[in-house]
Every structure is written in C-alpha cells, then in structure tokens.
Amino acid sequence: MSFSTKLPLILLLSSFLIHTSFAMMVCEDLPKEVCAFSVASSGKRCLLETEKNINGETEYQCRTSEVMVERIAAYIETDECVEACGVDRSSVGISSDAFFEPYFTSKLCSPSCFSKCPNIVDLFFNLAAGEGVFLPELCEKHKNNPRRATIELTSSGAALGPASSISQDIALAPASAPTPISEISKENELSLKRIFCKGLNNTLPSVSSICGQSP
Template sequence: MATSLSKQFVFLFLSFALFVTVVLGKITCEQLDRSTCAFAVSSNGLRCVLEKHVRGVDLGEEVYTCRTSDLKATVMTGWVETDACIAACSLKRETVGISSDSLLDRRFMGRLCSPECFLNCPNIVDLYFSIAAGEGG
C-alpha cells in the first residue's frame, strides 16, 4: 500500500510540475531573480546557478545574476524549487553557486537524506547526486 501511495504521489507531483510549466510558459534562468534562481531548472533541463559579482572596487556593490549552468537535471524541467523543499532540505533560497562542499557536512547530509527531503524533493536529491557523481563521490 505504501508503494502504491508513493507512486501516486510521484505521479501527482510530476503532473503538477508539467501543468505549471505549460500554464506559466518557459522558464529561462536569466529571467529569474535572486530569490528564485538557486535550485531552479530551466525549461531546457539545465540547472540555474546564482552568481554574485562585486561592482566597482571602491563601491563594493554586490550584484546577483542568474545564469544557466552546464549541469543537466535528470528528474524534471521548468521547475522553481518550492519553499517547502528548501526548508525540508535545510537549504537557503539565495545559495550562490553549485558546490559539493555541503556534501562533507554530516548535518547537511542528515537533512538531505531525511524522509522529508529525500522522499519529497526529487529535484534537490537529483542535484546533489549529480554533483557527487560528477566528482567521483
């Protein structure tokens, strides 16, 4: 019964993701702001990455831009991660860059592997699995 329920949840989740993509149109990383960029996936399946630049040596003004990375998502396309998954996986909405550093932190790994994150947030799990696989982890 639990397996059947899990399959139904995944089906509904993916159906909802497809519905939102169709209704709202295509997602391009460069159009996302800094509060939605990190952990997003463009409509072409490439992951978005938030970058921070300092404008002017003397001014020190921080400028954030959202760019398309070379990292392909394998689970979904056209997706902006939900606040529920950001919280469940102990992430920060304005995470800059894509890094494997957090995979070395036991507390982070505990949250990533928690049922709340691992079972309900396939985009985030896929991201960190891809990062680990890319680095031979």
C-alpha cells in the first residue's frame, strides 16, 4: 500500500484522536475495526451495519443505536475483554443469537469476562432480560449442565432480532463503575494508534507525528 493510499487512514486517525482528547466520541467517526461493543459519549451503544454502495459492494458503517448504557461513555472495548468474553468485533447489529452457542455462553459466564468486563456483560444482561432470562441464573445453569441450559434457553423463545428492534427501555443492568472518561479516552487513543499505525512507515514525518517513531 503506497503512502498516498494510507493518507486518508492517517487523517481519520488524527481526526478521531482530536475527538477523544475532548471526550467527544461519536459512533459514526469510529472505524469498523473498533465499532462493535463501543459506547459513544452520549452513552448510546455503537453498532456495525452493512449497506450496498453504488457498485453493489457491501460496505460496513458504524452507527449510533438507541440502546443506552448507564455509567459508561466514550468507551472502546479492550482486546482483553473481547477475547475473554468470546465476542467478535466484526459482529453486525446487536443480537442474542450468540446465547445459543454453548462455547459463547461459557466464555461470557467465565470469571475473566463476567467479573472484569462490565460493558459486554451489561449488553448481554439486557439482551437476556428483554426476553425474560436472568443472565446470572443462566450462567449458573450453564456451569452445572451446559446442554440443558441451552435447551431451556431455546424453549423460552429468547431470540432477539437486529439492533433496530431493540428498544432503549430495556431494563439496564447494574454494571460496575467504569474507568473515568479521561482515562478511557487515553486508553482508546493508544488502542487506536496500535490498530492504525501497524505497518505504516513511521520514518515519514506525517506518520511519525501521529504514530511516533518506531522503537
């Protein structure tokens, strides 16, 4: 990839870092790589959507949903929590379909996720609650008998559609207190730098001004 093709990416990163430095994070400004499971400064969840361009090709766009989050704002989920909870940043929309995969429920209910990743747990707590399923109870059942827990979940009819069908009056879970916005923004900045600066030529002044010199 030539520098001229990388320039728009650099400008996008620069623009976003300015936003985060003032704690103003807008879903539509986020790159698709970090859209899913992020929360805007408004407290609304971001979601990844697809649309066809004029050539009929599928493009991904980050959009603002109407799903509100309590006590979390201007937040991009960490790679550690994405891994610990078994979620996928390329997930389109917001859906509870993942609950029907025993592997996912096992990851979500694991101590490394359930006790340390309040943003993701809050999301799936609400998805479950919207269909009358209490997530801690589901986790307990899954711990004792994963197959039976999945069968009970299926029989309850708990399956949500795309995010557009999710109302913002879904019962909100009491998520743990998040990191202060000032600290979150710094963490987001470093995370985005790693994503966008990987593979760029840091010896170029226009790149090093954003990404810094290679170690």
